[in-house]
Amino acid sequence: MKHSEPSITLPYSRQSIDEKDIDAVCSALSSDLLTTGPKVSEFEEAFAQCVDAKYAVAVSSGTAALHAAMYAIRIKSKDEVIVPAITFVASANCVVYQGGTPIITDVDSKTLLLDPIQVEAKITPRTKAIIAVDYAGHPCDYDALKDIAKRHKLFLVDDACHALGAKYKGKKVGALADITAFSFHPVKHITTGEGGMATTGNPEMAERMRMFRSHGITRNADKFINCLQEDNERQSWYYEMQDIGYNYRISDVQCALGLSQLQKLQKWINKRRKIAKQYDIKIAELREVSSLHVNENIFHAYHLYVIKFDSNDLRNKTYQAMRNNGIGVNVHYIPVHLHPYYRKNFGTADGLCPTAETAYKLILSLPMHQGMDDNDVEQTMRILQTVVQ
Ligand SMILES: *Cc1c(COP(=O)(O)O)cnc(C)c1O
Secondary structure (H helix, E strand, C coil), rough: CCCCCCCCCCCCCCCCCHHHHHHHHHHCCCCCCCCCHHHHHHHHHHHHHHCCCEEEEEEHHHHHHHHHHHHHHCCCCCEEEEEECCCCCCHHHHHHHHCCCCEECEEECCCEEEEEEHHCCCCCCCCCEEEEHHHHHCCCCHHHHHHHHHHHHHHHEECCCCCCCCCCEECCCCCCCCEEEEEEECCCCCCCCCCCEEEECCCCHHHHHHHEEEEEEECCCCHCCCCCCCCHHHHHHHHHCCCCEEEECCHHHHHHHHHHHHHCHHHHHHHHHEEEEEECCCCCCCCCEEEECCCEEECCCCCEEEEEEEHHHHHHHHHHHHHHHCCCCCCCCCCHHHHHHHHHHHHHCCCCCCCHHHHHHHEECCCCCCCHHHHHHHHHHHHHHHHCC
16 A cells, blocks of 8 residues: 655646636637647647757657657567667657567666667667657767667657757757657646657658558548549548558647747746756755766756765655655656566566666656746755755
8 A cells, every 4th residue: 555645735847837828728629620720730830940840740649759750760570679778668668569679778877868888789680760868858969879870770769758948069859860759748848738749850751650640541642542543532531541540639729738838938948947057056065966967068958857866765765855845856767677567578677777777776856847936946955955965
């Protein structure tokens, strides 16, 4: 049985909804088209522009975006895809959905991002792709990963569910990989309730993802396979299901919210970065805990603010002290390969990714969202100081 949790007054993350968002949703609700309507393509266009991508395909979740990406790059049975150990399970599950094998790979100890040296060591003749996860909002080492992908002829997919608004060497996340996946879950930078987006610079991949999100159906006459001469085939009701797809559509109501939320992204990222700076300064004064390393050449989007303790005991004590005071700190993440499903079905075990396993015992995510004020930061730091030196 789970013991009762004290109520959380400051969650690690949460959405911000204002009157403009509510008005946008209400007007979409009063329109003719509740599901695929004008707001879907408006949101896709605004989003593509925002992340410097050519094409954006809106779907029902970040997980659906990752699944669509695996479909677009034609992952199938016996294909291997490299996935970091420190991430949400969805980053690996998307490979399994298409029948492939996620190859759980260790991370860099300073950033907890996919370690290019470990990636190279895991490549086999079956490797088809790398899924880079921009953990916490810190973009991966794309120069190194792109170089590996090019040399071994692999696709590079960016799970940027943490990293909307981040940049690598001045280039925006969303335009760094073959396909990039974003999530609009309420804990992420912007929300549509549930929702996601896949961006790409490749028109065929964009087309494949559009088909995939709607049952594998196309209405594009240029793409029709059946060339029957009957008049019926030429009518506007004609469509073709050309492959097995899903219903991964997002609604117009959700996209109306997404469009309204997107307006506030820049302001919110600035706010997150300001909170991070406040944390940085306070944590630098403590000996037994440190902030996760940030590389020089990146612009951090701070979905998470992760700290690392000197010992597992201190991390656990801090977790409890914070929770007892209503502060919803959390641990991101349990390494993927340690979950029972992966142990049972893919034979993963302790010791597979030692850096990730060690980090897992020491890390904690502090509250980080645009709705926080100075008092929230101070209170969090005050409790941290009661536990560590
Ligand atoms: C949130 C998240 C996802 C999944 O997004 P959903 O919208 O919840 O499906 C995938 N990968 C990472 C790293 C995430 O944080």
